[in-house]
Amino acid sequence: xxxxxTSTKVSGLPGxxxxxxxxxxxxxxxxxxxxxxxxxxxxxLIAWIVSLRFKxxxxxxxxxxxxxxxxWTLQSARSGLWLPESASLIADEVDGLFHLVMALTSIFxxxxxxxxxxxxxxxxPPGGRAARVHGNHLLELVWFTVPTGLLVYIALVQLPTxxxxxGQVPGAYLAAGYQPASDPADLLLTVTGRQWEWxxxxxxxxxxxxxxxxxxxxxxxxxxxxxVNELHAWQGAKVRMMxxxxxxxxxxxxxxxxxKQDMLPGKTIPALLHTDRSNIEADGTERVWExxxxxxxxxxxxxxxxxxxxxxxxxxxxxxxxxxxxxQSERKESAAALPTPKPEARENQ
Amino acid sequence: xSHPNALHAGHHPGFVRTYIFSTDHKMIGLQYLFSxxxxxxxxxxLALLVRLQVxxxxxxxxxxxxxxxxxxxxxxxSWGGRMSPEFYTMLxxxxxxxxxxxxxxxxLTGAFGNFLIPLMIGARDMAFxxxxxxxxxxxxxxxxxxxxxxxxxxxASGVGWTAYPTLSSAALPDGTLASPAARHAxxxxxxxxxxxxxxxxxxxxxxxxxxxxxxxxxxxxxxLLRMPLTVWSLFITAILQAVxxxxxxxxxxxQLSDKVFGTVFFLPPGGAQFGAWSTGAGGGQPLLWQxxxxxxxxxAVYIMILPAMGMVSDILPVFARKPLFGYRxxxxxxxxxxxxxxIVWGHHMFQSGMDPRLGTGFMLATILIAVPSAVKTFNWLxxxxxxxxxxxxxxxxxxxxxxxxxxxxxxxxxxxxTPVDVHIHDTYFIVGHIHYVLFLSSLFALYGATxxxxxxxxxxxxxxxxxxxxxxxxxxxxxxxxxxxxxLGIGGHPxxxxxxxxxxxxxxxxxxxxxxxxxxxxxxxxQLLFLANFFLSLFLGKRADANPWGANTLEWQxxxxxxxxxxxxxxxxxxxxxxxxxxxxxxxxxQTASA
Numbered sequence: 055x056x057x058x059x060t061s062t063k064v065s066g067l068p069g070x071x072x073x074x075x076x077x078x079x080x081x082x083x084x085x086x087x088x089x090x091x092x093x094x095x096x097x098x099l100i101a102w103i104v105s106l107r108f109k110x111x112x113x114x115x116x117x118x119x120x121x122x123x124x125x126w127t128l129q130s131a132r133s134g135l136w137l138p139e140s141a142s143l144i145a146d147e148v149d150g151l152f153h154l155v156m157a158l159t160s161i162f163x164x165x166x167x168x169x170x171x172x173x174x175x176x177x178x179p180p181g182g183r184a185a186r187v188h189g190n191h192l193l194e195l196v197w198f199t200v201p202t203g204l205l206v207y208i209a210l211v212q213l214p215t216x217x218x219x220x221g222q223v224p225g226a227y228l229a230a231g232y233q234p235a236s237d238p239a240d241l242l243l244t245v246t247g248r249q250w251e252w253x254x255x256x257x258x259x260x261x262x263x264x265x266x267x268x269x270x271x272x273x274x275x276x277x278x279x280x281x282v283n284e285l286h287a288w289q290g291a292k293v294r295m296m297x298x299x300x301x302x303x304x305x306x307x308x309x310x311x312x313x314k315q316d317m318l319p320g321k322t323i324p325a326l327l328h329t330d331r332s333n334i335e336a337d338g339t340e341r342v343w344e345x346x347x348x349x350x351x352x353x354x355x356x357x358x359x360x361x362x363x364x365x366x367x368x369x370x371x372x373x374x375x376x377x378x379x380x381x382q383s384e385r386k387e388s389a390a391a392l393p394t395p396k397p398e399a400r401e402n403q
Numbered sequence: 404x405s406h407p408n409a410l411h412a413g414h415h416p417g418f419v420r421t422y423i424f425s426t427d428h429k430m431i432g433l434q435y436l437f438s439x440x441x442x443x444x445x446x447x448x449l450a451l452l453v454r455l456q457v458x459x460x461x462x463x464x465x466x467x468x469x470x471x472x473x474x475x476x477x478x479x480x481s482w483g484g485r486m487s488p489e490f491y492t493m494l495x496x497x498x499x500x501x502x503x504x505x506x507x508x509x510x511l512t513g514a515f516g517n518f519l520i521p522l523m524i525g526a527r528d529m530a531f532x533x534x535x536x537x538x539x540x541x542x543x544x545x546x547x548x549x550x551x552x553x554x555x556x557x558x559a560s561g562v563g564w565t566a567y568p569t570l571s572s573a574a575l576p577d578g579t580l581a582s583p584a585a586r587h588a589x590x591x592x593x594x595x596x597x598x599x600x601x602x603x604x605x606x607x608x609x610x611x612x613x614x615x616x617x618x619x620x621x622x623x624x625x626x627l628l629r630m631p632l633t634v635w636s637l638f639i640t641a642i643l644q645a646v647x648x649x650x651x652x653x654x655x656x657x658q659l660s661d662k663v664f665g666t667v668f669f670l671p672p673g674g675a676q677f678g679a680w681s682t683g684a685g686g687g688q689p690l691l692w693q694x695x696x697x698x699x700x701x702x703a704v705y706i707m708i709l710p711a712m713g714m715v716s717d718i719l720p721v722f723a724r725k726p727l728f729g730y731r732x733x734x735x736x737x738x739x740x741x742x743x744x745x746i747v748w749g750h751h752m753f754q755s756g757m758d759p760r761l762g763t764g765f766m767l768a769t770i771l772i773a774v775p776s777a778v779k780t781f782n783w784l785x786x787x788x789x790x791x792x793x794x795x796x797x798x799x800x801x802x803x804x805x806x807x808x809x810x811x812x813x814x815x816x817x818x819x820x821t822p823v824d825v826h827i828h829d830t831y832f833i834v835g836h837i838h839y840v841l842f843l844s845s846l847f848a849l850y851g852a853t854x855x856x857x858x859x860x861x862x863x864x865x866x867x868x869x870x871x872x873x874x875x876x877x878x879x880x881x882x883x884x885x886x887x888x889x890x891l892g893i894g895g896h897p898x899x900x901x902x903x904x905x906x907x908x909x910x911x912x913x914x915x916x917x918x919x920x921x922x923x924x925x926x927x928x929x930q931l932l933f934l935a936n937f938f939l940s941l942f943l944g945k946r947a948d949a950n951p952w953g954a955n956t957l958e959w960q961x962x963x964x965x966x967x968x969x970x971x972x973x974x975x976x977x978x979x980x981x982x983x984x985x986x987x988x989x990x991x992x993x994q995t996a997s998a
Contacts, residue, residue: 182791208816249584302568312825314754
C-alpha cells in the first residue's frame, strides 16, 4: 500500500509520476479512506440486524445515507474540495448558476427524502387498511406546475451566461452563432491538440490583427511565436483561441476558467477567453493553473497536461513572448542546417 | 416439463427444445436472465480493476496478475507491475459496453420483457415465438465477439463506449485492422462494432415482438388503460428501441466500413496525422458519428430506466397495500419522457463544436424532461403516503430506486444548465450521474423485480433476510462509491484518467478516490450475496404458491411457475391492476373476475 506523505517513485519507467513531498490532502481522510468504508459497512450491518426485530430501522438506513451525503457535500465545500479557484468574471457567473441549481435541487432532494423517510415511520392506517385512493387532480396539477415553473426559470436565467461564454452578441443569444470575427480581441492564438500535447501558436503583436482569424489559423506565418503546453496571456486580456486538432478529438479544459471546448478534426473552433485574474502573486511566484484534456484521446489521454500563466500586465506577457521568440529564432537557425524541418510540416498537415 | 395443463396435455418437447432452442417466452426470459447475471460478474470485475487503478495509480497489481489468468500479458515489466494506460482505457470501455449492452438492457427488456409481457396481459405466448427465440440467439454472437475481443491482437476496444471517431475509426491500410490512433482501437474495436450490430438486431427483433404482442394479444377486458405499468413501460421502451436502433445500426455499419474498407464517413477532408503517418484526405465529419450515436444512446438511457420505473410502479402498490397514485399521469409521463427523449440527444454534445444555438434548443428540451420525472417521483411518494408498508426485499429495493432516482434526476439538472455543463462535462460528475441512474436506479429496480417475480419464475422464494441484508449493504456502499464522484466532478476531475495524481489540482482528491475504491470493492463483494441467494434459492428456497404476495396482476393468477401456455383458461379482465386496500372483504381484488 502507498503511504501518505511520502513521494511515490518508479524511476526510469514511462509514465512515471513523481509527487514531490507530501501531497496537500485537503480532505482529512488520508488514512480514514481505508477504514471508513468498513465502518459504514458495519453500520449497515447493524441496521439490518436491528431491522430483524424493529422494521422501522429501515428509516434509519435511509436517514443515515441522507445524512452522509449532506455531510460530504458540506464538508467538501468547506474544505476547499469544491469548484476550483475562479479566474474570470464569466467563471464567477457559472459558479453562481451552479450554486443556484445546487440550492434548488437540494430543497427538492431534502423534501422528497424527507417524505420517503416519513412513509417508513408513519403509523399504520386505521383498521390496518390504507384508503383505496387512486389519485388527486389538484395534487397532480400542483406537482406538475411548480417544477415546470422552476425549471423554466432555470432555463431562462442561464441564457445570458451561455451567450457570453460563446462570445455571442449580448441579447442575441438565440440568433447568433459563434462569436463574429469582427469582435475585437487583444491576443490571438491557435491551440492545436495532438497525441499528446497542446501546440500553441501566438499571433505576433507587432503585426496587425488579421481580418479573418479562421484564415490566419490555417496559414502559419514566419513571425508567429510557438509554445508547447503553455497558454500565456495577461490580466484583463480578451484572448481569441482558434482550437484545432490534427489527429483525434481532444477537449481543451481550463478548470479555473470553467472553460471546455472539444477540438474537432477538420474544424477550427473559435473561442473567447476573458482573463480577469492573474495567477502570479505579488512576489512573482505562480499559482499553478493547469490545462487538462477532457475527451478520451488514446492511452496517454491523462498526460495532456499543460499550464496557464496569466501575467499581471501586458508588459510581463511581452517579456515572456519576446524570450520565446528569441529562443525560437535560435532554434530555427540551428535547424536550418538540418535537411527536413519537421514540426512546421506537422502544423500544416 | 410435465405440468398439468388441459391445453397442452401430451405435449412434451425434448430437452433441447425446452431449455436451449425454446420458443416459450418464459424460458427465453430466463435465458436472458442467466446470461445477464453472468455478465454482471464480468462487468463488475472490470469496474473493480478500473477503481483499483484510479485509487492506487502507482501501485503494482502484484497478486492480481497471478490470480487473473491472462492479465499478466497486459502488465508489462516496463510499467513496474502496473497496468499500462492503454489497458486501463480498455477496462472502462468494456465495463460500460458489457454493463449496458449485455446486462442492463437484456435484463430489463430481454428477461423481464419476455417473461412478464404475455403473463401480465393474459396471453399464451409472444406474437412471434420463433422470432423471440432468434432474438435471444442473436445475443450469442454479441457475447462471443465481445469476450473474444479481449484475446485478439491489441486487446478489446479501448476508445470509450461512445467510440468517437477518429480515435475509433482510424485504420492503417495494411489489412491488419490495426489502428494508428490507439493500441486498443484495432481488431478489438472491429469486434466491438460487430457485437453491437448483433445486440442491436436482437433488441430490434424483441421490440417488434413486444409491440405486436401488446397490441394484439391482450386478454378480453385488458384495455390499454388497464395494463400494469410494467407492460406500459416495456411497450413504450419497445417503441423507443424500434425507432432509435436503426440510426445506431447505420452508424455502426459506417464506422465498420471506415475501418475495414477504408471509407471516410467520419474522416474530415484534411485527413488525420498520427506521428509520421498520415491518412489520406477524407471528406466526412466526426461530428456525424456523435449525432447518430447519441440519437440512439440518449433514448437508450430511457430504455434502461423506463422498464425499471414500470416495475417499481408495480412493486410499490403490492407492498404498500394501496393503489398506485395517479395511474394516468404515470402513463402520460412515461410517454412524454419517451417522446422528449428523442429531441435531447444534443445535450451530450454541448462542448462538441456543435453550433451554440443548437445547444440552447437541446437545453430547453432537456430541462423540460425533468418535469415528467418529477411527476413520477411525487406519484410514487404519494403511493407510499398513508400506507401500511411491508418491508420485503423487493419493496426495499423499489424504495431504494425511488430514493436514488431523485439524485440521478436532480444531478441531471446541473448538466442541463449549459454554462455549468461546460465545467462538469466529461468529469466524474457525469460518471456519478450515470451510475445513480443505471446502478442505483435501474439495478435496484432489477434486484427488486428479481425478488418479486422469482417465485413466479421458479416456484420458490428467495431468502428475504439475505435479500434485505444485500439491500442494506448495497444501498449504503453504492452511495459511498458513487456519491463522491459528484464532488470530484465539481472539482473538475476529468473522467477516464489513468493517473489523476499527475495534476496538482487533482491531488487533494486522491484520498476520496481511495475511499471510493475501497467502497467499490466491498460493494462488489456484497453483490455475491445476491447471486448466492439467487442460485441457492433455486434448490433451497421455500416453495411458493401461485400468489405469494397477494398481488392483483394476471401473472399471479397462473400457477408458479406457469406451464407452457400460461393459463389453463384464457383470463377475463374486469378491473385495473391496482385495487389494493379499502374496506372490502379482501385487501386486494385481482384483475380477473373469477378470483
